[in-house]
Amino acid sequence: MSSRPLTGLRIVECASFVAGPSGCLALGQLGADVIKVVPLGGPADQYRWPLAPEGESLYWAALNRGKRSLAVDLRSHAGKELVTELITTDGPDAGLLVDNVAGSRWLSYEELSARRPDLVHLHVQGHPDGRPAVDYTVNADVGIPTITGGADARGPVNHVLPAWDLLTGMTAATGLLAALREREKTGRGSYLELALADVATSGVANLGWLAEAEQRGGPRPRHGNHLYGSFGVDFTTRDDAHVMVVALTPGHWRGLCTATGTSEVFAALEQALDADLARESDRYRLRETITAILRPWFAERDLAEVADRLETGGVLWSRYREMDEVVAAHDRSETPSVLTRVNEPGIGRTVAARPALRSGGSYGEASAAPRHGEHTHQVLAEVLGLADHQIGKLHQDGVIDADPR
Amino acid sequence: MSSRPLTGLRIVECASFVAGPSGCLALGQLGADVIKVVPLGGPADQYRWPLAPEGESLYWAALNRGKRSLAVDLRSHAGKELVTELITTDGPDAGLLVDNVAGSRWLSYEELSARRPDLVHLHVQGHPDGRPAVDYTVNADVGIPTITGGADARGPVNHVLPAWDLLTGMTAATGLLAALREREKTGRGSYLELALADVATSGVANLGWLAEAEQRGGPRPRHGNHLYGSFGVDFTTRDDAHVMVVALTPGHWRGLCTATGTSEVFAALEQALDADLARESDRYRLRETITAILRPWFAERDLAEVADRLETGGVLWSRYREMDEVVAAHDRSETPSVLTRVNEPGIGRTVAARPALRSGGSYGEASAAPRHGEHTHQVLAEVLGLADHQIGKLHQDGVIDADPR
Secondary structure (H helix, E strand, O other): OOOOOOOOOEEEEEOOOOHHHHHHHHHHHOOOEEEEEEEOOOOOOOOOOOEOOOOOEHHHHHHOOOOEEEEEOOOOHHHHHHHHHHHHOOOOOOOEEEEOOOOOHHHOHHHHHHHOOOOEEEEEEOOOOOOOOOHHHHHHHOOOHHHOOOOOOOOOOOOOOOHHHHHHHHHHHHHHHHHHHHHHHHOOOEEEEEEHHHHHHHHHHOOOHHHHHHHHOOOOOOOOOOOOOOEEEEEEOOOOOEEEEEEOOHHHHHHHHHHOOOHHHHHHHHHHHOOOOOOHHHHHHOHHHHHHHHHHHHHOOOHHHHHHHHHHOOOEEEEOOOHHHHHHHHHHOOOOOOEEEEEEOOOEEEEEEOOOEEEOOEOOOOOOOOOOOOOHHHHHHHOOOOOHHHHHHHHHOOOEEOOOO | OOOOOOOOOEEEEEOOOOHHHHHHHHHHHOOOEEEEEEEOOOOOOOOOOOEOOOOOEHHHHHHOOOOEEEEEOOOOHHHHHHHHHHHHOOOOOOOEEEEOOOOOHHHOHHHHHHHOOOOEEEEEEOOOOOOOOOHHHHHHHOOOHHHOOOOOOOOOOOOOOOHHHHHHHHHHHHHHHHHHHHHHHHOOOEEEEEEHHHHHHHHHHOOOHHHHHHHHOOOOOOOOOOOOOOEEEEEEOOOOOEEEEEEOOHHHHHHHHHHOOOHHHHHHHHHHHOOOOOOHHHHHHOHHHHHHHHHHHHHOOOHHHHHHHHHHOOOEEEEOOOHHHHHHHHHHOOOOOOEEEEEEOOOEEEEEEOOOEEEOOEOOOOOOOOOOOOOHHHHHHHOOOOOHHHHHHHHHOOOEEOOOO
16 A cells, blocks of 8 residues: 555545544545635634643644645535535545534535535434534443442543544544445445444444443443453552553463562462463452562562563563653654654644554654645635636635635 | 445454454444454454353454354464465455464465465554554553543553554554555555554544643643543532533533523623633633532432433533443333344343444444354355365364354
8 A cells, every 4th residue: 555545535524523533634644635624713623722832722733634724604605605516526536525513404415415416425423313422421421431440439430532532533434435435336425424422332332341231230340450351450660660561361471470480479379279370360350469469579670670571571561651751752762653743833843643554664644734724725726626816706705714824 | 325335345354352353343344244264272362351151252242243253273384375365365355354463474464465466464563563562551651541530549540441452443444445445446455554552642642642741741630530621520410320511612611501500600700710611721720610619500409300401401411321221221212223132152132233334324233243163164165165075174184163163
């Protein structure tokens, strides 16, 4: 695969917040031309945290890298007509729309497919019935927060990562490409709907967790950082570093015992407790005992020695890092990584991610985010073939914003 | 899009645990024929928790629904040759491989593409340099656990959802379809690599979190269930239900104030503190105060009344449910949902997820998982054109397991 296999494809994005934009970011990183339609006043999430000191949104810039910005008055008839033309314009590589706009008649598949029958329209929503939802509400809805954190936790513990948003975005990207392939074979377009709540519900179901909860007649127990059904937990070193150590397979377990010199202790324990610690279920059942036996080994050693011994022993582990350390480690590293730096308008030189998918051993590049309306003129001229005076008129009439802030 | 647009496509899966199998599950739900190659002794994760009372893995069944199982002795030359033929067999809709096998020469792109130059091979790995990693170690690596949980949390708080695994799976699905589209246009195959660690690093970078951490020179503060940079937190009702309430937009905020009858209180607070609570950053800055003012309203009401008032007011909220309640709610519901029930061999009638992507308003179906080697005979006959006596010989020689357990 070339690093940009979707080059030539044109996708119109009418979406805000994380899900839709992250899916279109992925398609753009694969080469697609993503035209992001934003209202004249700016998108709803344009100042979402985290912010740069000057007030620009680091979040918005990161999720919209490499897209083209078309700023249009979406309340005006002329503005709606422009966007409709953009979405339904001819061409085998056009006619692709991702939106998360609720209840907008003019942006409905019905209206749009009347103009272009083979349109592929993917609509991202909160609940499948159209009710709004966000990552933090659907996560509560599917039961994750009540099994997160320690047994001593009072009430639910929310995750901070908008995991369902990111997964919804990538599911949308997969769905769009599947529908496009079908259109290329049959000529048929399609209307796809994807609800954040359904991604979350199927996500926990696909791990077997819903089936288990039904059998238990309740949630599984909470146990902090222990890995459910196997052995994995955090330890603290003498110099106060935290490390996560995992033993999923018999090989991992042997490596951990060897590295920590505990093979005999655990052999004795297996005898005494009639257990076979090569089996996940026994490691899980005895997790507290195993942890108690291992804890001193970590507490008596500094991270450097712990790291050396665990690496030598082939143990599956990692140090808990802060995010600034992740960036610092990238800056120190000589080998190319998924991180790079881009010059972000209004923000400056900032760390940015390249596509995680590597082709032929190398990473693709990362781009800056567009300024508001940066590509309005370019897109109207190039895609809709409007002449400068027509674009100028639209600007005068306040239908578009063609001057980058 | 038909509910199975990828029908006819044949993908060979040589992968275990969550990432690879979840990506192939998604492609299978879109219609692809996913042939899962498993070693004679069974895959490494075949007994991973959660387990059914009889010992079958609910996790494994859920992640492998609708796939065909081919059980082969992967250490024998004959077995490797069979799988190689299966992967490299002719046909425009074949020649697609997803694997997460580390350091296996015979399963390398080099060896396989020598047999089929236009092969599309997607290799899932832990770290980009090939070192092993799992969700729980990469999550520690990118800094999420140190910003999860309350300010009082001692040490890191792991998430329980293998979010990076699921996102890696769906990223793999997107990458495979992008590479396939390129092959269909140019005839070129490709070798794609996708590291769990890179998906996690780019995931936090794409939210602007790494850029922020660098600017702060450290991690952002932990604050429990508060939504970062806006207003969202959990409340407890008089009857001890927990609800998550979110006000991302000015509209959400107005709705929340109206529903709880606090508009005047907050107007006075804005005056007194020179704040504009229509602005996210002010809601975030004053989150503790806002929460303290709202808490009694929830504490004085039962869930039924809270739900009624919040719904009427158009507030963005959800109750925290346990997973068994999610299943019970599905069973009570009359409208089709993303959940359904399937008869699972060795497990019985169990709850299962249908594809979250809806086409033309309806959900696709869910299938049972294959039994070990259930399709060995069928696949060898149909795909490789082997005669019964040849398959029988392979069975006698212990190269394949063709008898479903």
